[in-house]
Amino acid sequence: MIVAANFKTNKTRAQTRDYMDEVNAYIRAENVKSEIIVFPPSTAFDNYGQGLTQGAQNAYAVENGAFTGEIGVDQLKEFGIKTVLIGHSERRHILGETQKEIAVKFNYFKNLGYQIVYCIGEKLETRELGQSALLAYIATQLVDIDLEYENLVVAYEPVWAIGTGLVPSTDDISQIHADLRAKTSKPLLYGGSVKVSNMVEIVALENVDGVLVGGASLYAQNFCEMIKIAEEV
Numbered sequence: 001m002i003v004a005a006n007f008k009t010n011k012t013r014a015q016t017r018d019y020m021d022e023v024n025a026y027i028r029a030e031n032v033k034s035e036i037i038v039f040p041p042s043t044a045f046d047n048y049g050q051g052l053t054q055g056a057q058n059a060y061a062v063e064n065g066a067f068t069g070e071i072g073v074d075q076l077k078e079f080g081i082k083t084v085l086i087g088h089s090e091r092r093h094i095l096g097e098t099q100k101e102i103a104v105k106f107n108y109f110k111n112l113g114y115q116i117v118y119c120i121g122e123k124l125e126t127r128e129l130g131q132s133a134l135l136a137y138i139a140t141q142l143v144d145i146d147l148e149y150e151n152l153v154v155a156y157e158p159v160w161a162i163g164t165g166l167v168p169s170t171d172d173i174s175q176i177h178a179d180l181r182a183k184t185s186k187p188l189l190y191g192g193s194v195k196v197s198n199m200v201e202i203v204a205l206e207n208v209d210g211v212l213v214g215g216a217s218l219y220a221q222n223f224c225e226m227i228k229i230a231e232e233v
């Protein structure tokens, strides 16, 4: 199982330090075997020691240079970061990243051997058009993405389920994950309003290899409970 926490634009460096210390202590004490990834804001990048993997929520496809407001590989290397989230719906729909830009980023970090957690997911209006429209839309988010890249993790996150408390039915998650499984052998995460109380039934589904969690991951104790659930699958 993979359990990943996406802090988004939350937490300071000091808050992140406390969180990482607590989660790392849990991982060591419980001898956790699952892969635990935390994506803090880039201002909180640091060396957090053994246990969880620190990832970047975003990075620009450069080593360094004149790209105001962005971070590149040099800034990731300083903290030994080799995991990057690409294609998150907030970057697609709020920050306006196009599939073309996302694919450039994907291929850049792929060529450097980074672990890539690649996010896809539809808006509610697409889901309401039915299964074939939904799958056709998902296919547009996979254009120019190497689905057999060895360090790939795919996260299916319906936009309408992110931060809303709404979650697709287990049947709906199963169907999408079965479709994705036909396209890739790599780990498949579900994301969108995952919390302690609904995680058990989600991770029990075939073709769900873990979760990507936003809001419910922000409390270390909560996140550790989710790690416990993953360990028991």
Ligand code: PGA
Residues within 6 Å of the ligand: 006, 157, 161, 162, 163, 164, 191, 192, 193, 194, 212, 213, 214, 215, 216
């Ligand atoms: P959420 O966010 O768990 O708060 O719905 C998930 C995500 O955006 O990765």
